Amino acid sequence: MKRLVSTITAIALVAGAIYACQPRESAEASTGAVSASDAPSAASNTTLPQVSPNSKAAVRYVTAATGNAARYRIREQLVGVDLPNDAIGETKTVSGVIAADAKGNVIPAESKFIIDVTGLTSDKQRRDGFVRGRVLETEQYPTVTLVPTSLRGLSVPLPKSGSKTFDIIGDLTVRGKTRPTTWKVTAQFQPTGVTGSAKTAFTFNDFEIQQPRVPVVLSVADTIKLELDFSMVPEGKK
Numbered sequence: 001m002k003r004l005v006s007t008i009t010a011i012a013l014v015a016g017a018i019y020a021c022q023p024r025e026s027a028e029a030s031t032g033a034v035s036a037s038d039a040p041s042a043a044s045n046t047t048l049p050q051v052s053p054n055s056k057a058a059v060r061y062v063t064a065a066t067g068n069a070a071r072y073r074i075r076e077q078l079v080g081v082d083l084p085n086d087a088i089g090e091t092k093t094v095s096g097v098i099a100a101d102a103k104g105n106v107i108p109a110e111s112k113f114i115i116d117v118t119g120l121t122s123d124k125q126r127r128d129g130f131v132r133g134r135v136l137e138t139e140q141y142p143t144v145t146l147v148p149t150s151l152r153g154l155s156v157p158l159p160k161s162g163s164k165t166f167d168i169i170g171d172l173t174v175r176g177k178t179r180p181t182t183w184k185v186t187a188q189f190q191p192t193g194v195t196g197s198a199k200t201a202f203t204f205n206d207f208e209i210q211q212p213r214v215p216v217v218l219s220v221a222d223t224i225k226l227e228l229d230f231s232m233v234p235e236g237k238k
Helices: 010-019 042-046 125-135
Strands: 059-063 069-078 085-091 094-100 112-116 143-152 162-174 177-190 193-203 217-220 223-234
Touching: 085 125, 094 143, 094 223
Parallel strands: none
Antiparallel strands: 059 094, 059 223, 069 085, 069 217, 069 223, 094 112, 112 143, 143 162, 162 177, 177 193, 193 223
């Protein structure tokens, strides 16, 4: 029950959100590109894992048709604006699956969340175009992925009701760069499925992204926040 926000990915997204405030000529200055050899294959990055013939999964949940979204947040202080504000971009095109064995251990080979960042939107179209075209290079890297590797504070069998907090540890991949991340999860359990939110945070350096320095921005927080809203159901009941 993670997720993922590679909007995550969002790491680069935020950088673009700030740069979008510049004049077009400045905003379109070159950003460091990741070579194609560093990125996962298109097939592995855009498809969910299937159940293997020898699967040991005792629990397998998939995203429901609605109720899923990923977004980034970063605090910025703009020139001429009295108070700081959050730059926010969001996409609702999120799909995912998470599988665990009878002991509650995540099965990474059968678990993944995929965020389609080609439709990422904020309150500014210029920002969105810059993020997709210059920062995330979505024509080459259309998705951000999160592969859950373990759960902390949640066991199998899952609760049938009530609310619970726990951690999801997983590998986040943004434009070919993969880093381990820890997500703080708050989930509400029902017999028909589980809903909730997951959050993580990291710095620009964690993903080798240069922190923005532009004339129209007085300051940019070094902390990037990613959020994932999820609605998941047992596989076969989607």
